[in-house]
Amino acid sequence: MxxxxxxxxxxxxxxxxxxxxxxxxxxxxxxxxxxxxxxxxxxxxxxxxxxxxxxxxxxxxxxxxxxxxxxxxxxxxxxxxxxxxxxxxxxxxxxxxxxxxxxxxxxxxxxxxxxxxxxxxxxxxxxxxxxxxxxxxxEWVTLLSEAAPDPVDALATATHHPRWITEVYADLLGDEARTALEANNVAPVPTLVVRPGLVERDQVDAPDATPTTFSPFGLHRAGNPSDLREVRRGQVGVQDEGSQLMAWLASLAPTSRDAAGLPWLDLCAGPGGKAALLTGLARQRDTWLLAGERAPHRADLVRKALSAYQDGWAVVAADGTRPAWQPGSFGRVMADVPCTGLGSLRRRPESRWRRTTDDLDELVALQRQLIDAAWRSVAPGGVLAYVTCSPHPAETIDQVRAFLDRTPGAELLDAPALLPDVPGAGHPGDARMVQLWPHRHRTDAMFGALLRKPS
Incomplete structure (x- = not known):
C-alpha cells in the first residue's frame, strides 16, 4: 500500500x-x-x-x-x-x-x-x-435476483445472505424467513447487563437507557458503554438480551433437592459474559460457579469479567472435552458451545460471508464431544443447559435429539415454559426447546435446551 x-x-x-x-x-x-x-x-x-x-x-x-x-x-x-x-x-x-x-x-x-x-x-x-x-x-438487487437460478437464491440475493444460510431460515420459518433475514441487516442498539448482587437495574446512572423487554437484567443504551461508571467498575457488562435469557434459563431449571446446593459450571466460559451473570445468580442461591475455558488468554478475559465479585467463582483453563474436575460434581452445567455464530449476524456483520458448511461439519463434531462431557459433569438430579448462538438445526435441535438417542434416562425439560413472558420462543421443530429470533424478540438467534439427569 x-x-x-x-x-x-x-x-x-x-x-x-x-x-x-x-x-x-x-x-x-x-x-x-x-x-x-x-x-x-x-x-x-x-x-x-x-x-x-x-x-x-x-x-x-x-x-x-x-x-x-x-x-x-x-x-x-x-x-x-x-x-x-x-x-x-x-x-x-x-x-x-x-x-x-x-x-x-x-x-x-x-x-x-x-x-x-x-x-x-x-x-x-x-x-x-x-x-x-x-x-x-x-436496481442492482433486482438485476442480480433476476439472474438467480431459483427462488431460494433470489431470496438470498434480496436479503444479502449466502444461499446456505438462507436455506436454513426458509426451512425453519417458511414465509417468515424474509422478515427474519432482513432483521439480520439492522444493527442493534448496544445491550447492557447488570451483575446481580453488585447493582440493580434501576440504580445504573443511565437516564437515556431503556429496560430490555424480557430479561430482568438488561438495558438498551446507544453510545459507548465504557462511558458509564458502572461498566468501568465491572458492575455492568455488555451482553445481548438473548444471551442473558440463556443464563437466566439455566438458573431457573428445576433440579432435585440433592443437586440444588451443588456448585454450577460454565463449561465454555470465554469471554465471560454468561459466567458473570451466572456467578451473581449462583451467589444468590448460596453456591458458586466454576468457569472453564480452554484458551488461557480467554480464561484471563473470564477472570476480568468476574473480578467485580469478591467471591463465588473460580476460573480454570481447561479443555471442556477432557474435564479437569470429577464427574457428577455440579448441580447446573451450562455448555454454551462454539458454533457458527449465525445467531449474531446483526452484531458480527462479516461472519455470514466468513462461515461455510465446512466450518459447520467441524463444529458439530466438537459440539457432540462437549455436550457428552458436560453431561458427565452433571450430578444426579442436576440440569445441563445446552446453548448455541445459532438457529442451524445441525447445531441445535439435531444435536439435542442425537444426544437423547444415545443417553438413556436423560429428560428434556420444557424450557419455554420457564420463560412465559417471551412469546414465540418455542423451537419450530420441538416446542420444548427455545429458539429466539431477532425479528421476533430483538435478540440474537439464541438456542437453548434443558436436559435433566435422573436422581
Whole structure:
C-alpha cells in the first residue's frame, strides 16, 4: 500500500480501509478491527460514526457488493489485488447505501485508491465505480435476483445472505424467513447487563437507557458503554438480551433437592459474559460457579469479567472435552458451545460471508464431544443447559435429539415454559426447546435446551 505523499482521503475512509483490509487479508473480525482503528486514529465523533458505518455496512453486504463489482467490472475480483478490492467495496457501500452524492463517492474512492494503494490503480477504480453508480441498490438487487437460478437464491440475493444460510431460515420459518433475514441487516442498539448482587437495574446512572423487554437484567443504551461508571467498575457488562435469557434459563431449571446446593459450571466460559451473570445468580442461591475455558488468554478475559465479585467463582483453563474436575460434581452445567455464530449476524456483520458448511461439519463434531462431557459433569438430579448462538438445526435441535438417542434416562425439560413472558420462543421443530429470533424478540438467534439427569 502507498505510504508516499500527503493523504487527501478523509481520516474515516482511511481508517475504514485499514480495518476492512485486515478482515480481507488477515481474517480479522470486523468489530475487533474497527475498535482497533478507532483507538489508533484520533477522529471526532462525526468521523468515528462515518468510519463505523463504512466498516459495518460494507462487511454486512460484502457478498452482495462483490457480485455487483464483478458484474460492473466484467471480471472476477480475484483478478484484482486485495487492497483494490477493499477500496472498491467501501466505494460501493458509499454509492449504494449511504447518502454520499455519486460524484463525491466516486471521487472519494479514487482518492482512497491513490492514498492507500497508488496512482496506478486509480483508473480501474474510477471505471468500475462509475459503472456501479449506474444503478441504485434496489436496481442492482433486482438485476442480480433476476439472474438467480431459483427462488431460494433470489431470496438470498434480496436479503444479502449466502444461499446456505438462507436455506436454513426458509426451512425453519417458511414465509417468515424474509422478515427474519432482513432483521439480520439492522444493527442493534448496544445491550447492557447488570451483575446481580453488585447493582440493580434501576440504580445504573443511565437516564437515556431503556429496560430490555424480557430479561430482568438488561438495558438498551446507544453510545459507548465504557462511558458509564458502572461498566468501568465491572458492575455492568455488555451482553445481548438473548444471551442473558440463556443464563437466566439455566438458573431457573428445576433440579432435585440433592443437586440444588451443588456448585454450577460454565463449561465454555470465554469471554465471560454468561459466567458473570451466572456467578451473581449462583451467589444468590448460596453456591458458586466454576468457569472453564480452554484458551488461557480467554480464561484471563473470564477472570476480568468476574473480578467485580469478591467471591463465588473460580476460573480454570481447561479443555471442556477432557474435564479437569470429577464427574457428577455440579448441580447446573451450562455448555454454551462454539458454533457458527449465525445467531449474531446483526452484531458480527462479516461472519455470514466468513462461515461455510465446512466450518459447520467441524463444529458439530466438537459440539457432540462437549455436550457428552458436560453431561458427565452433571450430578444426579442436576440440569445441563445446552446453548448455541445459532438457529442451524445441525447445531441445535439435531444435536439435542442425537444426544437423547444415545443417553438413556436423560429428560428434556420444557424450557419455554420457564420463560412465559417471551412469546414465540418455542423451537419450530420441538416446542420444548427455545429458539429466539431477532425479528421476533430483538435478540440474537439464541438456542437453548434443558436436559435433566435422573436422581
Amino acid at each position: 502507498s505510504q508516499r505523499g500527503r493523504h487527501r482521503s478523509s481520516p474515516a475512509r482511511l481508517a475504514a480501509f485499514e480495518a476492512l483490509f485486515q478482515v480481507a487479508t488477515k481474517d480479522a473480525y470486523a468489530n475487533l478491527a474497527l475498535n482497533q482503528v478507532l483507538s489508533k486514529h484520533r477522529m471526532d465523533a462525526q468521523q468515528s460514526a462515518v468510519c463505523t458505518e463504512l466498516v459495518n455496512g460494507t462487511a454486512r453486504l460484502l457478498g452482495t457488493y462483490d457480485r455487483v463489482l464483478e458484474t460492473a467490472g466484467g471480471r472476477p475480483l480475484s483478478s484484482l489485488q486485495p487492497a483494490v478490492v477493499t477500496v472498491l467495496r467501501l466505494t460501493t457501500h458509499e454509492l449504494l447505501s449511504m447518502r454520499t452524492p455519486t460524484h463525491a463517492a466516486v471521487d472519494a474512492g479514487v482518492e482512497l485508491a491513490r492514498d492507500a494503494v497508488g496512482q496506478r490503480v486509480t483508473g480501474v477504480v474510477n471505471a468500475i465505480a462509475r459503472k456501479v453508480a449506474a444503478h441504485d441498490l434496489d
